[in-house]
Amino acid sequence: MAELTKELSQVAPQTSETQNHETQNPKAGTPTVIVDDLHIVYKVYGSAGDAEKGNAASALMRILRRQGRPQMKEVHAVKGVSFVAHHGDAIGIIGRNGSGKSTLLRAIAGLLPPHKGAVYTNGQPSLLGVNAALMKELTGERNIILGCYAMGMTPSEVREKYDEIVDFSGIGDFVQFPMSTYSSGMGARLRFAISSAKTHDVLLIDEALATGDRDFKKKSQQRIKQMRDAAGTVFLVAHNLDVIEETCNRVIWLHKGKIRMEGDPQEVLEAYNKA
Numbered sequence: 001m002a003e004l005t006k007e008l009s010q011v012a013p014q015t016s017e018t019q020n021h022e023t024q025n026p027k028a029g030t031p032t033v034i035v036d037d038l039h040i041v042y043k044v045y046g047s048a049g050d051a052e053k054g055n056a057a058s059a060l061m062r063i064l065r066r067q068g069r070p071q072m073k074e075v076h077a078v079k080g081v082s083f084v085a086h087h088g089d090a091i092g093i094i095g096r097n098g099s100g101k102s103t104l105l106r107a108i109a110g111l112l113p114p115h116k117g118a119v120y121t122n123g124q125p126s127l128l129g130v131n132a133a134l135m136k137e138l139t140g141e142r143n144i145i146l147g148c149y150a151m152g153m154t155p156s157e158v159r160e161k162y163d164e165i166v167d168f169s170g171i172g173d174f175v176q177f178p179m180s181t182y183s184s185g186m187g188a189r190l191r192f193a194i195s196s197a198k199t200h201d202v203l204l205i206d207e208a209l210a211t212g213d214r215d216f217k218k219k220s221q222q223r224i225k226q227m228r229d230a231a232g233t234v235f236l237v238a239h240n241l242d243v244i245e246e247t248c249n250r251v252i253w254l255h256k257g258k259i260r261m262e263g264d265p266q267e268v269l270e271a272y273n274k275a
């Protein structure tokens, strides 16, 4: 892996943005994530043929035919994706519904095994999603503490960061209430505030900025910029293309599980909007 990383750092093209970061941080510009001909296949059990879709008659027929379990179907969600991400990169992933964006993020986070190919990461990837595992029945306060511990922070680091997290999330007195009483925007803001309280080597953000208001978007973009300056790598999936354009220095456009285009945000977004 060390060999491959070294080799790729020499051959991988660098964008002007990453070169700028290189002057600020010695780590900037070296690879953090290498995705090599990645294929992800979901196996879906219970998918029947079109003619047999979920009605009582087809269930009865299956029982009579002694087909204990309906067929298994495969969904090939990511098909041969390859790229290299560097320290200091903020990479936007765009594409239509079902193009494989969330699947790619989950594979980089190590949550889905590759069917073929590989993902190499230098550092610990952390996935921040709208469904990230905070506990709804616990108060915001408890979730902040547990979330920080789960990210490996020490008790004194949690104490130090606590007020900043509450402040950043903007949830105010709601911090004393269970998260089940929060609006989806409040929950998303708290998740982002907790996850970004720590500098991550690789932070994967799936649509988490979609529910915030304008002020929160501004604050979170600022924080992503700080992470890039600290030479972390940020991946951002968002349907809001303005957020991608303002935050990212590279964009990957996925189409039906394959990379359709990759590179400068303006160029890729222009082509995407025309498609």
Ligand SMILES: Nc1ncnc2c1ncn2[C@@H]1O[C@H](COP(=O)(O)OP(=O)(O)OP(=O)(O)O)[C@@H](O)[C@H]1O
Pocket: 042, 043, 044, 075, 076, 077, 095, 096, 097, 098, 099, 100, 101, 102, 103, 104
């Ligand atoms: N757990 C799963 N089991 C089976 N198939 C899945 C699963 N998750 C996603 N898929 C399928 O994989 C493909 C890619 O889905 P994915 O959620 O990665 O796309 P996406 O680009 O993030 O979509 P969206 O923009 O709607 O969130 C789709 O065809 C989807 O139906």
